[in-house]
Amino acid sequence: MSAPMSPPVLETRAVTRDYETGGFPRPRKTIRALKGVDLQVRRGRTLAVVGESGCGKSTLARIITLIDAPSSGEVLIDGQPVDLRAGLSREMRRKVRIVFQNPYGSLNPRQKIGDVLEEPLLLSTSLSAPERREKALAMLARVGLKPEHANRYPHMFSGGQRQRVAIARALMVNPDLLVLDEPVSALDLSVQAQILNLLQDLQEEFGLTYVFISHDLSVVRHVADEVMVMRLGEVVEYRSRDEIFAAPEHPYTRTLFAATPKIDLERIRARLAAKASRARGA
Amino acid sequence: MALLEIRNLSVSFETTAGRFFAVQGLDVSVDEGEVLAVVGESGSGKSVAMLAVMGLLPDTATVSADAMRFEGRDLLGMTPRQRRALSGRDMAMIFQEPVASLNPCFTVGFQIVETLKRHTKLSGSARRARALELLTAVGIPEPERRYASYPHQMSGGQCQRAMIAIAMACSPKLLIADEPTTALDVTIQKQILDLLLNLQTESGMALVLITHDMGVVAETADRVIVQYQGRKMEEADALTLFEAPRHPYTRALLSALPENAVGGRLPTVAVGDWGVRT
Ligand SMILES: Nc1ncnc2c1ncn2[C@@H]1O[C@H](COP(=O)(O)OP(=O)(O)OP(=O)(O)O)[C@@H](O)[C@H]1O
Numbered sequence: 355m356s357a358p359m360s361p362p363v364l365e366t367r368a369v370t371r372d373y374e375t376g377g378f379p380r381p382r383k384t385i386r387a388l389k390g391v392d393l394q395v396r397r398g399r400t401l402a403v404v405g406e407s408g409c410g411k412s413t414l415a416r417i418i419t420l421i422d423a424p425s426s427g428e429v430l431i432d433g434q435p436v437d438l439r440a441g442l443s444r445e446m447r448r449k450v451r452i453v454f455q456n457p458y459g460s461l462n463p464r465q466k467i468g469d470v471l472e473e474p475l476l477l478s479t480s481l482s483a484p485e486r487r488e489k490a491l492a493m494l495a496r497v498g499l500k501p502e503h504a505n506r507y508p509h510m511f512s513g514g515q516r517q518r519v520a521i522a523r524a525l526m527v528n529p530d531l532l533v534l535d536e537p538v539s540a541l542d543l544s545v546q547a548q549i550l551n552l553l554q555d556l557q558e559e560f561g562l563t564y565v566f567i568s569h570d571l572s573v574v575r576h577v578a579d580e581v582m583v584m585r586l587g588e589v590v591e592y593r594s595r596d597e598i599f600a601a602p603e604h605p606y607t608r609t610l611f612a613a614t615p616k617i618d619l620e621r622i623r624a625r626l627a628a629k630a631s632r633a634r635g636a
Numbered sequence: 637m638a639l640l641e642i643r644n645l646s647v648s649f650e651t652t653a654g655r656f657f658a659v660q661g662l663d664v665s666v667d668e669g670e671v672l673a674v675v676g677e678s679g680s681g682k683s684v685a686m687l688a689v690m691g692l693l694p695d696t697a698t699v700s701a702d703a704m705r706f707e708g709r710d711l712l713g714m715t716p717r718q719r720r721a722l723s724g725r726d727m728a729m730i731f732q733e734p735v736a737s738l739n740p741c742f743t744v745g746f747q748i749v750e751t752l753k754r755h756t757k758l759s760g761s762a763r764r765a766r767a768l769e770l771l772t773a774v775g776i777p778e779p780e781r782r783y784a785s786y787p788h789q790m791s792g793g794q795c796q797r798a799m800i801a802i803a804m805a806c807s808p809k810l811l812i813a814d815e816p817t818t819a820l821d822v823t824i825q826k827q828i829l830d831l832l833l834n835l836q837t838e839s840g841m842a843l844v845l846i847t848h849d850m851g852v853v854a855e856t857a858d859r860v861i862v863q864y865q866g867r868k869m870e871e872a873d874a875l876t877l878f879e880a881p882r883h884p885y886t887r888a889l890l891s892a893l894p895e896n897a898v899g900g901r902l903p904t905v906a907v908g909d910w911g912v913r914t
């Protein structure tokens with residue numbers, strides 16, 4: 355590659371992660387949740403990660419957002435290796451953000467949503483209180499929530515509304531790299547479209563880089579530049595979106611594509627007819 | 637007689653901005669062996685309506701209905717004790733946010749066994765065997781090891797499957813599944829949906845399936861309810877819903893499928909009152 359090209363925003367080299375389980379009265383056991391993951395994402399691009407439930411996607415998300423250290427291997431942000439033991443700078447905390455798979459668990463139950471959204475601004479900007487509130491309300495609107503929602507606590511929201519709060523919080527401080535772990539799984543198609551459009555706008559405007567974890571292949575096809583398919587802690591296929599959707603190579607990728615539920619009128623007709631005749635037979 | 641019959645259900649919350657109606661004038665009926673899908677806007681009252689059926693709403697909620705009956709028995713007139721005896725056994729719910737719904741302090745195996753202890757007469761060893769059988773049925777690898785795992789030691793989809801195992805533990809007559817497969821890859825999703833549909837064909841279980849996934853609706857539902865802002869916009873059999881959706885909201889919703897992107901942008905539904913019927 356030519357010299358002037360800037361390093362990837364995110365790179366991992368042979369990243370592994372072990373979990374210790376068991377212990378008294380059972381024998382201790384180590385499971386390797388990631389078995390050597392190499393990836394690279396350039397500025398303004400989107401890498402989608404798909405794979406079997408339990409294959410290590412969320413584990414990877416916590417490592418690339420510098421929450422957990424890998425058991426071995428390296429994570430590089432803007433070409434610089436990150437050593438978690440040395441602590442993270444404020445700037446690094448702003449740069450790299452995550453939207454957790456489980457939004458409920460990541461929200462403080464005693465904090466009103468307006469304050470949740472203002473908190474990152476309080477920590478990393480010098481905006482005044484009215485300015486922070488104004489920004490928080492503007493972000494609520496962009497994710498399809500209303501100003502009065504700012505005064506509610508997390509438990510007073512629907513699942514999809516909480517998911518949008520988590521996305522709004524991550525976007526408050528203009529991150530460079532955003533890792534989204536199943537960010538639209540609780541949203542209806544229309545709100546999902548609104549959020550995906552918002553993410554795309556921000557990417558075009560600010561060159562945001564995304565790692566987008568999802569089980570929904572039609573969403574992946576829409577958002578991804580590249581797709582990484584994982585299984586049992588390993589990367590089984592990692593190519594451009596167009597290549598992978600045109601001709602999936604790995605048998606697991608093909609299995610995934612084949613299992614995607616489809617809206618097929620003839621199949622619905624046949625299914626309902628079969629059920630009706632079973633009912634008549636019974 | 638319908639297994640579950642709800643007429644004119646309304647649920648409201650007192651908020652700082654005044655009384656807020658999360659559900660308004662909702663009618664739902666589900667027959668034995670039927671799969672009813674509930675789809676619609678995020679925040680339109682799908683979960684709240686079903687939590688009202690289960691009697692699991694917080695005290696801040698006000699629930700009213702002309703009728704709310706399960707097997708002909710009046711749910712609203714029941715004592716809390718009668719209600720608790722019913723839920724978990726004859727009617728069970730898979731909650732939308734599995735990680736938050738499992739108890740972080742207990743192992744998954746313990747939580748399944750507790751449900752069995754409360755609602756069945758199985759012996760200790762039979763309960764353990766049944767719990768392992770359920771974990772296997774929902775496709776959790778190494779069920780013996782997972783039995784002793786705490787929720788935080790499991791992935792999002794593994795917690796979701798544990799939640800499904802708990803809900804299925806007592807073979808309920810009505811299973812309310814609130815977004816039961818959002819954390820599952822499509823192959824495991826298929827396995828879980830097949831499992832639920834088998835239960836439904838074999839034992840006549842009725843299934844209320846709340847979902848945003850129109851593909852899942854197309855492959856499982858008999859009938860579909862479409863909700864928007866606390867109200868029912870449309871109710872139709874699954875074929876009619878996709879072939880000839882009547883309500884403009886339904887049509888707009890279906891048009892927002894990611895495959896319908898135009899020049900990279902996705903169509904969205906403008907906020908409107910969609911001629912809410914009264
Ligand atoms: N704290 C932990 N202790 C022990 N095992 C763990 C722990 N956290 C995760 N695991 C295991 O590591 C594996 C990977 O989990 P991870 O959450 O990364 O999966 P995932 O790909 O995000 O799955 P899903 O799609 O279901 O969310 C799983 O088998 C899980 O059980």
Ligand SMILES: Nc1ncnc2c1ncn2[C@@H]1O[C@H](COP(=O)(O)OP(=O)(O)OP(=O)(O)O)[C@@H](O)[C@H]1O
Pocket residue numbers: 509510511512513514515540541542649650651656658677678679680681682683684685694696732
């Ligand atoms: N405890 C509460 N206090 C006030 N409002 C609440 C409370 N719980 C829920 N709501 C509101 O009730 C409405 C319906 O919520 P519900 O959880 O039923 O939505 P939903 O249709 O399940 O949405 P989603 O698809 O996002 O899960 C939402 O607008 C929500 O904000």
Ligand SMILES: [Mg+2]
Pocket residue numbers: 411412413455535791792793
């Ligand atoms: Mg995960």
Ligand SMILES: [Mg+2]
Pocket residue numbers: 512513514682683684732814
């Ligand atoms: Mg809900």
